Amino acid sequence: MSTPPSPALHFSLRQWSAWAPGLESREAWLAWDGTLPAGDSAPKVAAMPAMLRRRADRLGKMTLETLYADDIAYQGQPLIHASRHGEAARTVPLLQSLAAEGKVSPQAFSMAVHNATAGLFTIATQTHTPVSAIAAGNETALAGLVEACSQLADGAPSVLLCFSDEPLPTLYQRYADAPEAPFSLVLNLVAGHGFSLVAGAAGGRDATPLELLHFLLGNGAVLPLAMRGGWQLVRHTA
Template sequence: MQFEFIILEWSAYADGLIHRDDWLKWADGFPQLPGPTVETVPALAEMPAMMRRRVDRLGRLACQVAYWCHPADATPMVFASRYGDAARSLSLLGDLVRNEPLSPAGFGLSVHNAVSALYSIAQGHTGNTVVVAAGRATVAAALAEAAALLADGAPEVLVVYYEAPLPASYAGFEDEAACEYAWAWRVAHPGHADRGDSPVLSLELSAGEPGSITNPDSATWPAGLAVLRQVLQAIAPQETAAPQALVRHDRTGARWTWSAHA
């Protein structure tokens, strides 16, 4: 399986990395993970106050980057997160253990599509929305969903990816470096009228086991950040050739190859 796309607009948020220039410098510099948690959570001023008060810190990161990409009202959306708001779910489990009543609002906001639902309501969005969780391969699965929506006739798709470290009780299940971040891309077919000089990005799925090809950061970095860095290196104004393809093994027996060309 292989598909190509371009990025019409992008935004991202992590500790110490908010503005586009900061992110482009980060992508071009020595490979370094952002801080594990965001020191300054976005104010999310674009969202109505009564709605905003229901959004947790990870949801604020996700909604903020979505707002910054300014999609059209009916643009299909793909929200993706490996774990979502695991801390809220763990808190609800604690209430059950203590035989305490569950908060209906807390339960409603713990489901995996809660962030996308709050954003859709605030935006008055009535288009198609898909929410994805696919383990280490979540970022690739999100782009596969976006490719399917483009193939089905959508002129563009908003992809929002967000992640946070697991709560301490779940720390033993972490198999990637823990980091709190979010990014959003508006993706389209390479032939989109507004392409400009955007490079064509390619994602290919093939059979393969770890060890066949290696890349710096490809195994231990969170997939969402490794892919974001790869893409920013490709779209940044530069005179050098596109970066070497990024190869990741985020699913047993499968190899994801991310590359770019003019």
């Protein structure tokens, strides 16, 4: 049996859910080869009351679909929503309106902030769970895991870690520094020693949330997570 290094942040994966165009079932994800999904479709989010559901754009609907998944069976645990770009599709029109008219729609602004979708979910489920919103550039996967592991180490019995993103709007696409795809995924993490986050390795790279999911669903031993600090995710097996 391999033993995780004692100073590492560690966790076990209890359950997961994911949604992307063309990858709309658990079986599709389990057979997924890691190719980036593409498409314009959006989930129906049938589990959410229509009055709240209609406030969500595609990114929000993808996020909500994975949070409502039967496999997750949400029980009010702390929620972390990590998204590199957030509601960029809403933000661009707001900025254009601000530049042209000097004002923006309060309702449109309220759904453009980074924690809007997570807040919508807690309203719909009538829970008072702590919510954290994270955006950390190309280190968003690492930042989400560090936050989740820290909450587990602080005593949370389980944490929901949600990643979601979609390609940047046309206006900003020339600034994209990595291939992008529409997706959402939720990891139900618990205290345990299934995986460890360790720092200090040489030759790392910045992994995306989709690469993180592909690693978790596979059987690889190590996933380089971030160049800065040499962070890696290590799998521990019996």
